[in-house]
Amino acid sequence: MGILASAFPWVQYSVINKYSADIWYGFHLFLIPFTYFPDPILGLRVAGFAITSFLLLAFFWSLKRLKVAAKFLWPFLLFFSSPLVSYHLIMARPHVVSLGLGALLYSFLAVENLWGIFFASLGISFFHLSLFWSALLILGVFFIVKFFVEKVLVWQSVLVALAGLVAGWLLRPNPWGATKIAYVQIAQLMLVKQAGIPLHSGMELYPLPWGDLGFFALFLALWLVAILVFVRARVGRRTESARQVVILWSSFILSVIFWLMTMFVAERSFDFWAVFGVIFMASVFTYLLRDKVKIFVATFGAAIFIIMAVYGIYQIGKFLNTVGTDARRFQPAMEWLKNHSKSGDVVFNVSWDYFPELFFWNTKNFYASGMDPIFQYVYNPNMYWEAYYLETGKTAQYTCAATACAPKELEETYTALTRDFKVKYLFLDKHFDVNLYDYFSTDKRFILRYENSNAAVFEVL
Secondary structure: OOOOOOOOOOEOOOHHHHHOOOOOHHHHHHHHHHHHOOOHHHHHHHHHHHHHHHHHHHHHHHHHHHOOOOOOOHHHHHHOOOHHHHHHHOOOOHHHHHHHHHHHHHHHHHHOOHHHHHHHHHHHHHHOHHHHHHHHHHHHHHHHHHHHHHOOOOHHHHHHHHHHHHHHHHOOOOHHHHHHHHHHHHHHHHHHHHOOOOOOOOHHHOOOOHHHHHHHHHHHHHHHHHHHHHHHOOOOOOOOOHHHHHHHHHHHHHHHHHHHHHHHOOHHHHHHHHHHHHHHHHHHHHHHOOHHHHHHHHHHHHHHHHHHHHHHHHHHHHHHHHHOOOOOOOHHHHHHHHHHOOOOOEEEEOOHHHHHHHHHHOOOOEEOOOOOHHHHHHHOHHHHHHHHHHHOOOOOOEEOOOOOOOHHHOEEHHHHHHHOOOOOEEEEEOOOOHHHHHHHHHOOOEEEEEEOOOEEEEEEO
């Protein structure tokens, strides 16, 4: 299809297919070299290593630009700030790149490097358009703090950052279609959540449960201590330079905003909380502590860091052993489909989150859903509910095209699949889709064509 192609028909019933655009365009270009590895799993792991390395190096360069002390240690504190953060940072996701670019943008604003501001902003919208708001938030907070501290309006930085965001938006096929998709993922998702519509989304799209703050216990304690030192220091009335005061106040405000977003909007904001929380802590350590105190704090902090690292490694291993899966678990089923189906046949993947694995092994077929459920819901709410009841195991033989249905509104699953989804094959995870497997196995209109211990493929007659 080529790098200028914008259509993505592999998720048939989604606004991604409808608007034919890519909000992750720059990230997908970045991944291309890793697809040439003979072993695609190895290529994916190398890509993940490269992405995590970029974040840590970008964060280090940002700290170096901010002239903080012990700049080699703070990237490690970021990585081990919480097992949840560590788990996110080792993923091959554009969100990780955006974190690094956000830290770079902040540091370029601090030193008024206009070219750096432009390219960091460009990268944010180019790699992950839906996170353009993070650049605007960083820019807005810095602009306001700079004005109140120095009585300076940094209009040049603002205009250059906006130009970078626009450039990153335009440097993709079908930028207007990408804008529509980003609007769905940001604005319409918020509206749907506020309406209480039960999207079967990942937990990262919902606020962090207060009980899960325990995963951030040590980081939270260090952050609160830094805030206490910051408040008691009466920043701006001592010997700090104007630039140091701007960095202290802006990083403090950004860390608080992202913490509030983590607790009340979506828990995936905790990555940004960790980034700006560490920048704030590093700034307090560098600008507000005397040298003798720094030695004591560094010694005590090193012990805390070792505990955080050990705890983080243990928790990540525990988490992966609990919910981790074999990366090749669906490969045999997808190989069978690839060899026995026609190009473009639609496969009904019972759960939207099977899609990455299915697409990874088989691009010959199209799939009913993929990526965030909000994309399917906005495309067609009725079809979303028909799939939702099957995915959640609430129904098997019958499904429903509304949030809540009376018995007379139920219709046969076969009818919905053939009339609305026009599917040729069904894909099930045998560990989760037990009710559907039992039902399809007893209905002669569904023929079991392939199965192993992990997956089953039915043909729809």
